[in-house]
Amino acid sequence: MSGSLGWKASLKNKLAVYCTHLRKLGCPEVLLNSVKHKPADKANAAAAIKKTRHSEVNYCPPHPTGESNESLENQRVALLSEVKKNNNRELIRVKMEKTFSYRRFEVVRDTPMIQDFKARWPALFDVSEINAEFKRITTISLQSRFFLQIDMLSDKLKVFQKRGGQMGRRLQTIMEPMAQVC
Template sequence: MASYRKKLKQLGCPELSVNTSTHSRYAVVKKPHKAELNYLPPHPEGQTAESLEQICEELLGDVYIRDNLRVVNEKMATTFSIRRQEIVKESLAVDVLMLRWPALFHVTQIKEEFKRLTAVDLESTFIGNLDKVMANLLGLFHAKGGIAGYKIRETMKLLDQDHGVDIRREVVIRCLIVYLSENIEDLIEHYQDTTAVEDIAEHSLKIITRGGAPDGTPFDAEIVLDGIRVLGGLSSLMSPCISLFGLIYSLDLCYPKGLKYTFEFFQKVLLNLVQNCHQRFYH
């Protein structure tokens, strides 16, 4: 494998050459660490940086055309390589990426980008595996003692009422965070008053929820990254959790220090993404 990687680097494989010590300009670029299969792919055959830039400019208009999902998806797939080079090598800020790649911040394209990176279907795999381990997790939660156990049991009282499968999944996610000795408030901040105005500039990575009261106030959730609303209008907690995880991969972000174990559980248990040399391949 070492010889194979050396030959690929000599041929200009971006994922290998970008981290070589002989390229001091890119020496600080981190390597894939979350089991990405296509972390920094080469350009598609027959495409150049100039031709991909032209498609990128076309996308800026295509994304606002109604019922244009197929065209947007095809062009996003074609420009995947140049987008990854900008994100990994240049570490563009979130606000710049929103201007340059607005389609990347739509729910559909978040899932598609995650699949391009990992070859895993984000939503179906996440929810499917969560449902599979839900019974085992609930058993662990019931057995938890101490202050964490008290907080978990208070949260699990919601399961005594028939709120449907979405609420059960939400309760499990909340209890999981506490079980892993992390704070729910580091990930989710709730405002019962839907008219409340908060200072989102102080949030580097957060899910903000509003409403959802018994009086019929509709539930609404949004994602904030680097003090910017990047995605809103989400109607359940599961949707922003899944989309946020997809954005972490798409934008090459590190897991927040205070939520490291929660996101590693999402990655390794719910999505079966484990860093392993035998999993990786190169085109």
């Protein structure tokens, strides 16, 4: 035995005590998975607790100063009417930034179906808003990350050029426009 099991148990205990202190202080990420704060409409609240996976965070930022769930719900309803108007992207962007905490808490706690979420937040499904929401959550630009990954994988695409037969011809018609761009 190398003694690592004792260290592991000690760290696990310290983390549990730390999470207990955070829960008592009202930290949203920790409160989210407690049985006391689960919605009453769920049949078995204890079974509905979502366990975080490796490197997964239930990121729930606090509401902006002076805002409550009711005021942010009013902002969401106002946002629904703003989406129908033209040439007001800046106003929509500001309202989406303001309601981020409310929207994030709804996603993490309630886990709505996509069509329900799309009906409640139609402005989020605009290309510019998708990029902004990704950056709010991860602090990384979605497009630059996507293009970086494509650049890394572009060398591996050359394997498909050597393919023969009917599949090779089909892949060649797909790959020709990509080769012209590069």
